[in-house]
Amino acid sequence: MKNILILISSVFITSCASIGAVIDGGKDLTTSVIDSTVKTAGNITNAALEDVAAVVETVAESTEGIVDNVVEEIDEQTNELQDETVEEKQEK
DSSP, rough: HHHHHHHHHHHHHHHHHHHHHHHHHHHHHHHHHHHHHHHHHHHHHHHHHHHHHHHHEEEEEEHHHHHHHHHHHHHHHHHHHHHHHHHHHHHH
């Protein structure tokens, strides 16, 4: 009977150590997965923000060029109208 108790005790002690190792391994795995997931999400977010910033910058530069061209064209046309008005006044 003592042999059976010793055998059961040794199996129980070994099982406890195995369970502890599994729990520690599970914690390590879980924390590694969470850490990797958060880092990856952060990198994706940064990349997306950089892309959006680049697109906005490109659109702003393009729009700036268009606005500059429109302003120049309107300025030229108003100058022509003003010159015509001055000429008409001089003729009278």
